[in-house]
Amino acid sequence: MGTNRLEAFSDGVLAIIITIMVLELKVPHGTAIDALVPLWPVFLSYVLSFVNLGIYWNNHHHMLHATQRVSGAILWANLHLLFWLSLVPFTTGWMGENQFAPAPTALYGVNLLLAAIAYWLLQRAILSAQGSESLLAAAVGSDWKGKLSPALYAIAIPLAFVREWIAGGLYVLVALIWLVPDPRIERALVKREGGPR
Amino acid sequence: MGTNRLEAFSDGVLAIIITIMVLELKVPHGTAIDALVPLWPVFLSYVLSFVNLGIYWNNHHHMLHATQRVSGAILWANLHLLFWLSLVPFTTGWMGENQFAPAPTALYGVNLLLAAIAYWLLQRAILSAQGSESLLAAAVGSDWKGKLSPALYAIAIPLAFVREWIAGGLYVLVALIWLVPDPRIERALVKREGGPR
Amino acid sequence: MGTNRLEAFSDGVLAIIITIMVLELKVPHGTAIDALVPLWPVFLSYVLSFVNLGIYWNNHHHMLHATQRVSGAILWANLHLLFWLSLVPFTTGWMGENQFAPAPTALYGVNLLLAAIAYWLLQRAILSAQGSESLLAAAVGSDWKGKLSPALYAIAIPLAFVREWIAGGLYVLVALIWLVPDPRIERALVKREGGPR
Amino acid sequence: MGTNRLEAFSDGVLAIIITIMVLELKVPHGTAIDALVPLWPVFLSYVLSFVNLGIYWNNHHHMLHATQRVSGAILWANLHLLFWLSLVPFTTGWMGENQFAPAPTALYGVNLLLAAIAYWLLQRAILSAQGSESLLAAAVGSDWKGKLSPALYAIAIPLAFVREWIAGGLYVLVALIWLVPDPRIERALVKREGGPR
Numbered sequence: 001m002g003t004n005r006l007e008a009f010s011d012g013v014l015a016i017i018i019t020i021m022v023l024e025l026k027v028p029h030g031t032a033i034d035a036l037v038p039l040w041p042v043f044l045s046y047v048l049s050f051v052n053l054g055i056y057w058n059n060h061h062h063m064l065h066a067t068q069r070v071s072g073a074i075l076w077a078n079l080h081l082l083f084w085l086s087l088v089p090f091t092t093g094w095m096g097e098n099q100f101a102p103a104p105t106a107l108y109g110v111n112l113l114l115a116a117i118a119y120w121l122l123q124r125a126i127l128s129a130q131g132s133e134s135l136l137a138a139a140v141g142s143d144w145k146g147k148l149s150p151a152l153y154a155i156a157i158p159l160a161f162v163r164e165w166i167a168g169g170l171y172v173l174v175a176l177i178w179l180v181p182d183p184r185i186e187r188a189l190v191k192r193e194g195g196p197r
Numbered sequence: 198m199g200t201n202r203l204e205a206f207s208d209g210v211l212a213i214i215i216t217i218m219v220l221e222l223k224v225p226h227g228t229a230i231d232a233l234v235p236l237w238p239v240f241l242s243y244v245l246s247f248v249n250l251g252i253y254w255n256n257h258h259h260m261l262h263a264t265q266r267v268s269g270a271i272l273w274a275n276l277h278l279l280f281w282l283s284l285v286p287f288t289t290g291w292m293g294e295n296q297f298a299p300a301p302t303a304l305y306g307v308n309l310l311l312a313a314i315a316y317w318l319l320q321r322a323i324l325s326a327q328g329s330e331s332l333l334a335a336a337v338g339s340d341w342k343g344k345l346s347p348a349l350y351a352i353a354i355p356l357a358f359v360r361e362w363i364a365g366g367l368y369v370l371v372a373l374i375w376l377v378p379d380p381r382i383e384r385a386l387v388k389r390e391g392g393p394r
Numbered sequence: 395m396g397t398n399r400l401e402a403f404s405d406g407v408l409a410i411i412i413t414i415m416v417l418e419l420k421v422p423h424g425t426a427i428d429a430l431v432p433l434w435p436v437f438l439s440y441v442l443s444f445v446n447l448g449i450y451w452n453n454h455h456h457m458l459h460a461t462q463r464v465s466g467a468i469l470w471a472n473l474h475l476l477f478w479l480s481l482v483p484f485t486t487g488w489m490g491e492n493q494f495a496p497a498p499t500a501l502y503g504v505n506l507l508l509a510a511i512a513y514w515l516l517q518r519a520i521l522s523a524q525g526s527e528s529l530l531a532a533a534v535g536s537d538w539k540g541k542l543s544p545a546l547y548a549i550a551i552p553l554a555f556v557r558e559w560i561a562g563g564l565y566v567l568v569a570l571i572w573l574v575p576d577p578r579i580e581r582a583l584v585k586r587e588g589g590p591r
Numbered sequence: 592m593g594t595n596r597l598e599a600f601s602d603g604v605l606a607i608i609i610t611i612m613v614l615e616l617k618v619p620h621g622t623a624i625d626a627l628v629p630l631w632p633v634f635l636s637y638v639l640s641f642v643n644l645g646i647y648w649n650n651h652h653h654m655l656h657a658t659q660r661v662s663g664a665i666l667w668a669n670l671h672l673l674f675w676l677s678l679v680p681f682t683t684g685w686m687g688e689n690q691f692a693p694a695p696t697a698l699y700g701v702n703l704l705l706a707a708i709a710y711w712l713l714q715r716a717i718l719s720a721q722g723s724e725s726l727l728a729a730a731v732g733s734d735w736k737g738k739l740s741p742a743l744y745a746i747a748i749p750l751a752f753v754r755e756w757i758a759g760g761l762y763v764l765v766a767l768i769w770l771v772p773d774p775r776i777e778r779a780l781v782k783r784e785g786g787p788r
Contacts, residue, residue, distance in 0.1 A: 013212045019607040020611070022680060027685050031693075035694075050674055079254075090222045101228035202455055205402065209603075217414070220417075273448075283412070286416060295425045403606055407606045409606075466649075473648075483613060487618040498622060
């Protein structure tokens with residue numbers, strides 16, 4: 001079985017998640033510019049989640065591009081990832097509507113942590129189906145980003161109850177780390193497809 | 198006519214159904230962790246429906262993968278299945294928001310039962326278009342899961358009015374039975390594509 | 395330019411339209427079976443619109459399958475059709491929530507009439523791009539269904555103010571006429587692809 | 592990496608944005624035709640945004656059709672464009688529900704301006720990946736539309752506070768300028784694929 005329909009379904013779910021988040025941005029009642037001020041934290045949390053989901057889509061895209069076979073375990077690991085990502089609109093909304101209050105900010109981190117673990121499990125499932133000699137295995141290598149991110153989330157969650165902005169800053173930091181698509185996978189792909197070596 | 202666009206449309210509808218269900222998880226008003234407690238049954242019913250829709254997507258995927266021709270009857274049997282699945286967000290929401298009260302729990306079972314029957318009808322339509330000698334016919338074989346599931350739902354529905362948790366337990370049991378993608382179809386596909394026999 | 399992306403986009407929009415309609419089925423507040431009774435007209439109008447959108451998807455599918463080239467006129471004629479179909483959840487909701495009151499029932503007919511005209515314009519645009527000798531031109535032939543449907547809608551709209559059920563009955567009648575995918579196109583396609591004659 | 596999945600994801604997001612806008616058209620409470628009158632500005636702003644998103648889809652379609660390679664910069668420039676487009680349902684809703692009041696009308700222009708800039712950046716990213724000798728570079732040429740549109744939006748935004756209808760008129764004017772898909776790209780594509788020269 002190829003990866004086409006898995007990608008198509010994941011794209012569909014990710015596209016919908018990323019788009020229904022904007023429904024949390026409720027149309028304000030006033031007609032003056034001031035009416036937008038209370039929406040500021042909602043907008044900010046929307047931007048953060050949009051970027052995070054964009055990163056997942058981007059990396060998911062690269063990872064499945066390097067995948068040849070789809071097994072039952074991969075299908076379910078993928079659905080497991082989509083499950084946690086589908087909760088992002090909810091946790092984003094709770095955090096945004098409460099001006100980054102401690103508990104909502106911590107829960108947002110829990111959601112991101114569980115999604116990161118689910119992504120790691122999906123990568124495991126793909127690697128074990130492809131074999132340790134595979135293109136993806138070589139490309140992923142030490143995977144320091146994939147190990148650092150959950151660690152940073154795990155630190156951020158309790159810190160949300162001390163200072164919310166520390167947790168928020170750590171979420172932004174993880175996003176910045178990932179913002180660039182993984183050059184190792186791209187390099188490995190280029191090597192296979194293009195060059196003599 | 199190929200199965201491509203049928204798969205794409207079904208994927209789109211399933212992706213949307215699975216994602217808009219999360220809109221039932223309304224952002225709570227408080228900012229404390231306690232504010233999440235009343236959402237527990239809504240979350241639980243979301244998980245159950247997410248898994249059920251994932252199973253349908255998975256099996257639908259396998260079944261259409263073994264389908265070569267699409268007839269008008271298949272198109273409409275597929276839309277009929279999507280119709281009952283499109284009601285899952287509604288019945289899930291009613292059950293979750295009422296802490297698994299008897300009538301909503303029974304209605305959820307009715308919905309699952311009708312979807313199971315629709316799936317069986319779709320399988321019939323595909324089998325009759327492919328012929329009894331087809332790959333899918335061999336793969337489906339006795340189809341004990343497809344026969345057991347509606348029977349368990351039919352038992353669960355009246356029992357929801359006796360003890361809700363018995364009905365809920367039966368719904369979970371059916372999900373567990375299906376959780377693994379059908380090995381018979383996979384085996385038959387492997388046989389055709391890969392091996393000498 | 396091929397028809398692939400046009401089909402994919404149309405599939406996406408149709409899948410979303412068909413699915414967000416179910417959001418009009420608001421989760422009732424009571425927990426007894428009676429709580430569902432007021433939802434009956436909403437459910438009925440949902441079924442009617444689901445079938446109508448299924449018919450559009452089905453026929454759109456067949457028509458584009460017989461299309462080789464996509465022009466700018468076809469792209470915009472297609473968006474025009476999607477525009478009127480995108481209003482179906484709104485007109486369905488107004489009709490369903492008001493138990494098929496005269497004005498909402500008439501507006502529903504206006505929506506269906508404008509969608510039928512848009513479909514006819516799209517067919518015109520495709521035919522003029524393919525040429526009158528084309529496969530589709532032969533397949534469409536006299537197109538009695540495409541001419542009868544708008545006429546029946548035009549009759550139904552004023553009758554909604556006399557007796558609502560006459561208008562509703564005519565909407566159901568048009569759906570029944572279209573329910574079967576157009577055998578002429580299928581026959582012409584089969585002729586081209588498969589047989590010696 | 593090909594453009595397929597980028598197109599599929601963009602199509603998904605655009606299809607959802609275009610469709611959830613209709614959720615702003617809330618079902619009115621009355622059953623008389625008069626109940627629709629207050630919806631007039633909401634409907635009008637929906638039409639304007641539907642056409643604008645249709646234009647973006649159309650041009651995006653043509654631009655990616657002339658794209659051979661997808662880089663990380665293109666992926667993110669594309670997500671950046673989708674981000675601003677995802678806010679269109681919000682700004683459309685605010686403008687429509689307030690009968691084109693000055694501030695909402697200006698904000699709508701800001702949204703369109705930022706989307707136009709994002710589109711220009713995406714075109715830059717694609718051109719720099721394809722090289723100045725590329726098909727797209729030749730096709731885009733002087734790109735007077737792409738330069739005029741942001742200028743007109745920038746003029747319209749302050750004018751919304753003087754006379755709302757001037758801003759609205761300028762938005763419609765930009766839409767009319769773009770309504771026709773870019774003949775230069777189509778001509779260049781035809782030249783490459785079809786003709787001897």
